[in-house]
Amino acid sequence: MSEEKVVVVEQVEKIEEVAPAVPTTAPPAEEVTEVKVEEPKVEEKVEEPPADIREEPLKWLGQQIPPAVHKVNYLILDYIQTIVEEDPEKRAALPGKNEAVTKNQFINHLKDGELLAKLANVFTPGAVEKVHEGEELKVKENQKANREAFVNWAKTRLPEDQVFAAEDLEKGKPGYQAVFSTLWQLATQATEKFSKDSIDTDAVVEAAGQAVKTSIIDTILNFFKRARPQTSQSAKQAAMEAEEKERAEKAEKVVEEEAVKVEVVAPTSPAVVAAN
Template structure:
C-alpha cells in the first residue's frame, strides 16, 4: 500500500478519537462536580450545628453598680447631672459653715439660688480660706495660730496662710492622706480644673469628722437622696417645659391657619356701620355795637 493511501485511512481515526475525548471528558467532570457540591451541601448544616454547639455562650453583661460616695466621692459627683452636683455643693458648704460658725445669725449667706451652688461658686466661696481656717479652729481649737478674715483675707499671702493651715489640719487632725487633700493651687489657680480635688477633701473630711474630730459629720444618705431628688425634679421640669413649648407652637400655627377661613366665612355685603356725621349749628354773627 502506498504512503498516500495509509495517510488517507488513518486520518478519520484520529478525528474520531479527538471527538470522543471532547464529548466524554466534560460529562465526567460535571458529574464529579455535582457529586462534590452535593456532599458539601449535606455536610454544611451538620458542620454549622457542631460549631454552634461548641461555641461558648456570650457572657451576660451586668448593669454597672452605682458608685458609693463613701468609697469614691469624685467618681460619684462626676456621675451626677449638673443640678445634682450643685445640690451636693450646697449641702457641703452648709455643713462646713455650721461647723465653723456656731450662731446661725453670724453666718454669711451661701452662694447660688434655690440651694444650688455651681462649681465656680463653690470654689469662690472657699478661695480666701477664711471659712476653712475657722472650721479647723472650731473643731480643733488652736489648729491655726491666726485666721485671716475681712480685709486681711483680701491679701493673697494671708489667703495662702489660711489654706495651708487648713491643709495641715486635715492631714494631722483628720487623718486624710496626701491623695485626699487638695493643694493651694487647686483652690486658687486652677479654676474648675481644681474642683474635684477640693470637693474630695471636704467630702472626706465630712466622713472623718465624727470619728477623728468628735464633730458632726456629713449625712451621706441625705446628700445622695437630695442630689437624686434635684435631678428628678429638673428632668420633670424640662419635660413639662418641652410640652408647654410644643403646645404653644401648635396653638400659634392653628391660629394662623384658621385666620383665612374666618375671613372667607364673613357674610357678603357686610359693611362697617358708619357713624353719622353731626353737623355743627351755624352761630349768627354778633350784632354791631351802636355808636355813642
C-alpha cells in the same frame, strides 16, 4: 522504495480517517473561591454599674447630672458652715440659687481660705494660729496663708494623696475634684476623727435623687410653657384665616348674584332703547 511510500501514505490516510474520540465526561469545572466579607464587629457598650458614694465618691459624683452635683455642693458648704458657726444668723450666705451651687461657685466660695481655716480650728483647736478674715482678705497673701494653713493641717489628718494642693483653689473648675474629695473625706470622718457630727451621707444621696426628679419635672413644664404661646398663636391665625375665607365666599356669592342680574337685564336693553 515506492512500496514503502505507498504503505506510509496508506497509514497516514487511515490515521486521518479515524475521528478523535468524543469525551464522555464533562471538563472539570473551575473552582470558585467564595470570598467571605467579615462584617465589622459592633462593640456592645457595657453600662457602668452605679458607684457607691461611700466607697467611690468621685466616681459617684461623675455619674450624676449637673442638678444633683449642684445640690451636693450646696450640702457640703452648708455642712461646713454649720460646723464652723453654730448661730445661723452669723453664717455667710451661700452662693447659687435654690440650694444649688455650681463647681465654680463652690471653689470661689472657698478660695480666700477663711472658711477652711476656721474648719481646721473647729476640728483641731489651735490648728491655724492666725485666720485672716474681713478686710484682711483684700490682701492676696493673706488668702494664700489661709489656704496653705488648712492644707498643712489636713495632711496631718488624711493621707497626703487625699489632700488637695493650695493652688487647686486658684484653678477654678479644674481644681474642683481634688477640693471636693478632701472635704468629703473630712466631712464623712468627722465623728471618727474629731468627735464632731459627720455629714449625713444617706441624706445627701436622697437630696441628689430629688434634685434629679425636680429637674426632669421642670424640663417638662418648661416645654409646655414654650409650646403654649405657639398653640394660641396658631389658633388665632387659624381663626383669622377661617374668617377671611368666609368673607371671600360671601364676596364671591355677591359677585355671582350681580352677574346673574346683568345677564337677565341685558337682552331687554335694546328694546328699551328702541322704544325710546
